[in-house]
Amino acid sequence: MSVLESRVPSLRVRSANGAPVVARGRYVLYWMIAARRTRHSFGLERAAEWARHLGRPLVVIEALRAGYPHASDRLHAFVLDGMAENAARLEAAGAVAYPYVEPDPGQGRGLLGALARDAAVVVTDDYPTFFLPRMVEAAARAVAVRIEVVDSNGLLPLRAAPKAFPLARSFRSFLQRELPRHLGDAPLPDPLRDLPRPGAALLATDVIARWPPTALAALADPAAIVRGLPIDHAVGRVATRGGPAAASLAIGRFLRDRLARYVDLRNHPDETATSGLSPYLHFGHASAHEVFARLAAHEGWSPLRFGRVAAGAREGFWGMSAGAEAFLEQLVTWRELGLNHAAHAGDDQRYESLPPWARRTLDAHAGDRRPILYDRTQLEAAATHDPVWNAAQTELVREGRMHNYLRMLWGKKIVEWSPSPREALATMTELNDRLALDGRDPSSSSGILWCLGRYDRAWGPERPIFGTIRYMSSESATRKLRLRAYLARHGAR
Numbered sequence: 320m321s322v323l324e325s326r327v328p329s330l331r332v333r334s335a336n337g338a339p340v341v342a343r344g345r346y347v348l349y350w351m352i353a354a355r356r357t358r359h360s361f362g363l364e365r366a367a368e369w370a371r372h373l374g375r376p377l378v379v380i381e382a383l384r385a386g387y388p389h390a391s392d393r394l395h396a397f398v399l400d401g402m403a404e405n406a407a408r409l410e411a412a413g414a415v416a417y418p419y420v421e422p423d424p425g426q427g428r429g430l431l432g433a434l435a436r437d438a439a440v441v442v443t444d445d446y447p448t449f450f451l452p453r454m455v456e457a458a459a460r461a462v463a464v465r466i467e468v469v470d471s472n473g474l475l476p477l478r479a480a481p482k483a484f485p486l487a488r489s490f491r492s493f494l495q496r497e498l499p500r501h502l503g504d505a506p507l508p509d510p511l512r513d514l515p516r517p518g519a520a521l522l523a524t525d526v527i528a529r530w531p532p533t534a535l536a537a538l539a540d541p542a543a544i545v546r547g548l549p550i551d552h553a554v555g556r557v558a559t560r561g562g563p564a565a566a567s568l569a570i571g572r573f574l575r576d577r578l579a580r581y582v583d584l585r586n587h588p589d590e591t592a593t594s595g596l597s598p599y600l601h602f603g604h605a606s607a608h609e610v611f612a613r614l615a616a617h618e619g620w621s622p623l624r625f626g627r628v629a630a631g632a633r634e635g636f637w638g639m640s641a642g643a644e645a646f647l648e649q650l651v652t653w654r655e656l657g658l659n660h661a662a663h664a665g666d667d668q669r670y671e672s673l674p675p676w677a678r679r680t681l682d683a684h685a686g687d688r689r690p691i692l693y694d695r696t697q698l699e700a701a702a703t704h705d706p707v708w709n710a711a712q713t714e715l716v717r718e719g720r721m722h723n724y725l726r727m728l729w730g731k732k733i734v735e736w737s738p739s740p741r742e743a744l745a746t747m748t749e750l751n752d753r754l755a756l757d758g759r760d761p762s763s764s765s766g767i768l769w770c771l772g773r774y775d776r777a778w779g780p781e782r783p784i785f786g787t788i789r790y791m792s793s794e795s796a797t798r799k800l801r802l803r804a805y806l807a808r809h810g811a812r
């Protein structure tokens with residue numbers, strides 16, 4: 320068999336099992352688990368390359384399990400919005416879409432293995448968090464054909480970094496040296512051209528009978544699907560629609576209406592100046608490469624504009640407008656710092672993963688009296704004495720998101736009102752990951768553990784409960800931020 324000529328950078332591709340490509344396989348199987356989109360995806364591009372190279376049709380399975388932690392109407396509906404769209408686009412491009420919604424936990428077990436039996440090669444996404452790495456490892460043990468795992472996560476390939484960076488500054492400095500050589504390697508906007516056409520009866524009938532794919536017509540009504548599933552119905556659907564088309568609209572809206580205001584107004588909840596892209600990035604409906612390419616086009620940017628800055632400087636590196644630089648600081652430095660940690664330190668969300676200085680100071684204050692304590696039920700119900708916190712929590716419960724600045728305050732107050740930092744960590748993780756559309760992400764761990772000192776430094780004066788961990792107060796937030804409309808919208812009625 321000749322060697323595959325691939326435009327997907329080799330640093331982004333690894334074999335999960337060392338098994339061979341089976342030339343007599345009937346199709347190439349792409350197992351879409353994280354980059355849930357049909358555009359700007361290295362994984363799908365690699366699978367399409369294999370399909371063309373081997374002259375085999377491309378089958379794409381996008382599955383939605385019933386039993387993953389925090390499965391709810393909210394998360395399911397968001398994913399289903401994307402599944403409907405992906406399946407339609409795949410079929411239109413000549414691939415075979417296999418959308419599968421698991422009716423009960425465990426029922427989908429065996430499906431991947433059964434589809435892989437007739438595959439020449441399986442390609443899937445490299446995502447360093449949640450249950451996905453374990454799921455891919457298990458498949459790699461069970462499947463006899465080559466499984467390739469492809470990293471479409473960020474602008475920097477996960478394996479381009481040698482280690483987990485402890486601070487944003489050192490990571491930024493590394494990015495400034497390393498990233499320019501990777502920026503030219505972007506995934507194709509449309510990787511699905513010229514696919515070999517599938518013949519009739521491509522998929523084994525026993526597989527289809529045992530694990531029936533969800534019909535396109537049924538996918539069009541996510542509300543009806545989620546109603547019948549054994550998932551958490553208490554966490555309801557929200558107004559934000561999922562899917563690549565909604566993600567694309569959100570990118571356009573951000574560039575058109577918000578980017579120019581981002582640098583000055585992003586911390587003010589009343590101003591709606593941030594992108595709202597995190598749920599789309601989390602579920603892979605949006606690609607960081609697409610966001611970057613559209614931002615660069617909007618800015619008329621080319622790599623000739625890279626600035627000369629001191630190593631690790633926060634502004635001036637890109638040579639873009641102040642708003643674009645500030646946005647890339649979040650989209651690239653902070654988002655990919657979390658990915659870097661997850662990839663190189665195993666997404667360690669334990670209290671013990673905090674830097675030693677943070678643990679020392681929190682432990683030294685573990686016995687401090689906590690004048691105000693709330694249990695998880697009170698917190699979840701937004702039933703504290705603090706109207707700003709309650710409004711932020713209410714936004715999370717009702718809308719599945721929380722304004723970024725208030726998210727930091729939200730976490731800091733949970734630290735202050737919990738019996739111990741460990742309990743605060745558990746409460747933040749539970750509420751964030753269950754209620755937020757963008758939860759269960761490397762950025763979830765970054766944000767939550769940041770509230771306890773990860774990626775931060777010691778701040779004086781030393782205080783009760785916090786020690787030298789950075790402290791935040793609702794009073795100061797109320798003084799500094801434009802919040803009135805936000806409180807009217809989400810506050811007590």
Ligand SMILES: Cc1cc2nc3c(=O)[nH]c(=O)nc-3n(C[C@H](O)[C@H](O)[C@H](O)COP(=O)(O)OP(=O)(O)OC[C@H]3O[C@@H](n4cnc5c(N)ncnc54)[C@H](O)[C@@H]3O)c2cc1C
Nearest residue numbers: 593594595596597649650653654723730757758762763766
């Ligand atoms: C306690 C706490 C919990 C958090 N939980 C999550 C979470 O579950 N999922 C999540 O994606 N982010 C989380 N964050 C980070 C941040 O709050 C969100 O990424 C951001 O608010 C998303 O809004 P946006 O898309 O409008 O951001 P924008 O300001 O428009 O930023 C663009 C993108 O950059 C990334 N980004 C922005 N801020 C951060 C940050 N501080 N750390 C890492 N990436 C960032 C996101 O992907 C975001 O979509 C958390 C922060 C804290 C303090």
